[in-house]
Amino acid sequence: xxxxxxxxxxxxxxxxxxxxxxxxxxxxxxxxxxxxxxxxxxxxxxxxxxxxxxxxxxxxxxxxxxxxxxxxxxxxxxxxxxxxxxxxxxxxxxxxxxxxxxxxxxxxxxxxxx
Amino acid sequence: xxxxxxxxxxxxxxxxxxxxxxxxxxxxxxxxxxxxxxxxxxxxxxxxxxxxxxxxxxxxxxxxxxxxxxxxxxxxxxxxxxxxxxxxxxxxxxxxxxxxxxxxxxxxxxxx
Numbered sequence: 001x002x003x004x005x006x007x008x009x010x011x012x013x014x015x016x017x018x019x020x021x022x023x024x025x026x027x028x029x030x031x032x033x034x035x036x037x038x039x040x041x042x043x044x045x046x047x048x049x050x051x052x053x054x055x056x057x058x059x060x061x062x063x064x065x066x067x068x069x070x071x072x073x074x075x076x077x078x079x080x081x082x083x084x085x086x087x088x089x090x091x092x093x094x095x096x097x098x099x100x101x102x103x104x105x106x107x108x109x110x111x112x113x114x
Numbered sequence: 115x116x117x118x119x120x121x122x123x124x125x126x127x128x129x130x131x132x133x134x135x136x137x138x139x140x141x142x143x144x145x146x147x148x149x150x151x152x153x154x155x156x157x158x159x160x161x162x163x164x165x166x167x168x169x170x171x172x173x174x175x176x177x178x179x180x181x182x183x184x185x186x187x188x189x190x191x192x193x194x195x196x197x198x199x200x201x202x203x204x205x206x207x208x209x210x211x212x213x214x215x216x217x218x219x220x221x222x223x224x225x226x
Contacts (some may be wrong), residue, residue: 003216031212033213035116040121040123040218040219041201041218042118042120042216042218043203043205043215043216044216045213045214048212048213049217050167050212056212058213059213067221079127089208090157097209097210097212098146098207098212098213098214099145099146099148099165099207099209102160103160103214105154105157105158105159106157107157108157
């Protein structure tokens with residue numbers, strides 16, 4: 001059981017470039033989340049999904065898109081990266097609706113946009 | 115909007131002393147309050163949580179208290195050890211909203 005994994009672990013982008021972050025979970029979890037973590041800001045929800053084929057906006061969705069084509073995968077896309085998107089990105093998943101079910105976090109992706 | 119304030123942002127204690135971290139939430143509908151520990155370069159991990167129908171919960175050296183009237187909840191760590199050094203995050207959630215609102219984190223340093 002790998003739990004929640006994220007690819008890649010580190011990435012450096014130039015302004016305007018695009019990239020996709022992959023989150024995968026092998027726990028058959030229905031719910032998946034993308035957060036960003038910035039110094040002094042805590043974790044902020046970008047987008048989330050309550051099931052395969054569904055996505056919804058969180059607190060800070062601008063500049064990001066997501067897709068949940070398969071239950072086990074949740075992709076976060078940056079179409080045109082900006083320096084303000086420099087952050088650590090965490091994916092999380094839960095079997096059911098919080099707070100009844102615990103959220104499990106992935107190891108994080110450190111993204112730098114120059 | 116909803117927010118969770120967390121204090122202090124940094125906390126240094128001597129090994130064996132107690133540490134207290136406090137959070138205040140704004141949404142009176144919040145009914146679930148987890149605490150996460152994040153070691154340097156690692157993922158956040160749930161260490162303890164409390165629901166709004168309970169005033170206090172303990173798990174060995176850690177405890178959480180909740181004051182619903184004042185919208186405060188606190189994490190208490192007793193007999194601190196160097197391995198307790200980490201960043202601690204509080205969060206608040208409301209059933210049916212699918213999300214947590216996180217505090218800004220407290221960096222705890224336990225000095226040997």
